[in-house]
Amino acid sequence: MTGFAAGGPVIPNFGGGASSYACERANRLFCGGWVSRNWSPVLWPALRQHIVLTLIAISIGFVLSMILALIAYRRGWVERPVLIVTSILYTIPSLALFELLEPTFGLTLTTAEIALVSYTLLILFRNTLTGLREVPAEVKDAARGMGMSPRQSLLRVELPLAAPAIIAGLRIAAVTVISLGTVASFIDDQGLGVPILTAISNGVFKTEIVVAGAMAVGLALIADGLLVILQRVLTPWTRAHR
Amino acid sequence: MSTANTAQPEGSSASRQAATLELRDVAKHYPGQRQPAIADLSFTVGAGEVCVLVGPSGSGKTTALRLINRMIEPSGGDILLGGESVLGREPHQLRRHIGYVIQQIGLFPHFTVAENIATVPRLLGWDKRRTAARVQELLELVGLDPDEIGPRYPAQLSGGQRQRIGVARALAADPPLMLMDEPFGAIDPITRTRLQDEFKRLQAQVQKTVVFVTHDIDEAIKMGDKIAILREGGHLAQYDSPAKILIDPADEFVAEFVGADRALKRLGLETLDEVKLLPPNGAVSSPTVTRSTSVRDALSAILADGGRPVTVVDESGKPAGTVTLELLGGLLR
């Protein structure tokens, strides 16, 4: 289960070694030298893997939840079963869910992705469905009365008006996935959790923990910020008022 | 501004773009309800006429309206637009050729005003230039500045402006029929009067066939060429011109609905222009009335002044005649 051997020299021995490792030996909270030395072999790959992990999970989660929400939008009875299933998935602690998938899918990226996608479903499904339902009734009536087919109304009126709620859901989902992705490293040996777990396993190495953790937080804030910008770009009318 | 290449020319040949509408034994039953919402409704609206559906709540007037553009499917009977049954046409296509204005308007918040108005032309595949020209034309028609209002979003407009845009949007593809469901219902009385007057002016210009739903008999009398008074269950109590309904209500229900003051309402339909005035009597009353004052308002002025004769002045303010209680009262006979 402790499969994070890959990745090159991560932990310099605390004792012994050249004087340039003084910071590491003292195990201070932040060693700039260590960071620059380990950026290419350790930190950047971990970040890259984490970004890929997140993008895949969010994309699949978005598509799945959109399909489910559209079905539930047309056939109301679908909502409850979907909510129950996605709620249960969301409630299962991440570590447990990863493990429950392991017998069938092994210690792979797939396992991690399946679990991470499951965590996004509830919030994305809910927000999308609610966003669609909150489109004012008279707007839908006008769209239909003017001769839009149900598909045209959905694509030109209802989905655009639901966009703010959908993007709000994406923000929450993205941040959740980035955060849980660190735990996923325990399973698939990828992502920003790898440096963190490595740093704990051989006596606690503070710099690595702090830097990897900060990168995860930074990544989440950037993702959130990008989505906020996306929303501003896609929905200019939300800022118009008398 | 030339209207060539945008829509059918307005004016006298506008009747080309206004169709007759006929409801024939139309019925609507909802499953699980004992009484039908509409039992058996038949009437005809001539091209270019405004027909007002009016009645108490539960009379099925909105249902009847929504049957015409098949927002609700009829259970029985037929509806003919320009002689052709609407039931045979594909609903979405049908609705693109019927103007639709509802009480809450339903402007698309995410479209600019221009994009809102361009909705049906876009659905019909008009090219950009034609659409843009039409949008401009319509904004001017409803009294709004195209350059200023066009790029705005509905959230930036006042209620009255939104109402006008709703009408403009319905007129965009120059439909032969307009359906309006209590379009002025959600507005304050002052703005409502103004919008009603504007719509009458507009209608005089474009001369569309209009079916207009309201619960307000006064609005019906003001706006309608023909009024259809509906009773509970969609039963047609009377279908006539406003004057005939006021003079000769078909039954007690109509008489009651129209109001005990129907004689006075009738006087509201005529102006002093149509009355033979008495010669000026030397004195000038205060206040005065003009020839365009309605007979009813003139009567009100007389009564306000204690029954004394009221002077009618012309445009320059000079006395042109006198009206008295006896004279105006005699019009009722």
Add this chain to the structure above:
Amino acid sequence: MTSLLATSTFVQAFQFIGRDGQVPGVPHLPTLIHLTLETLKIAAIGVGISVLIGLPIGLWLGHLHKGSFIAINLGNVWRSLPSLALLAFGVAVLGLGLANVELALIVLAVPPIITNAYVAIDGVEGDAVDAARGTGLTEWQILRQVELPLGIPLIFAGIRTAALFVVSTTTIAALTGYSGSLGDIIDNETSYHLSGVLGAAICIAALALVVELLLAALQRALTPKGLKVTGREDLAGTLTPVVETA
């Protein structure tokens, strides 16, 4: 066939649970019951302290309608904190131990409690509060008798979100070396084998669901009758907080 392998592993997992966590051939392992109770204990302490800290702050800020910027953005920042990093950082700073774990739990649990309590109270209809003030109730009475009952759904949504993450993070603590929770088993596959790990995972999942359902029942019990009429208080609708449109 992986599915066959999976099925047999699951069967073994249930056997593992039936044996209360004992693995044949490995002596002196802590029992599942013991580990589950320990997990609950840790989580309860974490949630308890977080509620004690966060609830008053959130309720009072909401009542005063002040500090919305902090209250709402606290929620945003919180979500981005990876619990693993937080735990590891705690180990780094405080060393291994219960205090470190609880600290991480509290840091994770307090923000959603504050944010939701704030939104719950802040969002109570101004009219109801005005009327209450007009009849001469003190601020404290208003909070207790008007705002608090009306705010129960959202307040509990915050507490349940917090509880969910606390239970989740408690198990993750085992990855950082803290022993004394069900996570130990997951971190120790060599001793327990995959079937054991799976058994522990099943127990964790069950534990989390039970905690959620209990809190949901508690919420329903505390919700004033008038609010319950909406009928949206069902399993699906309340396993997780209401839609957040940040």
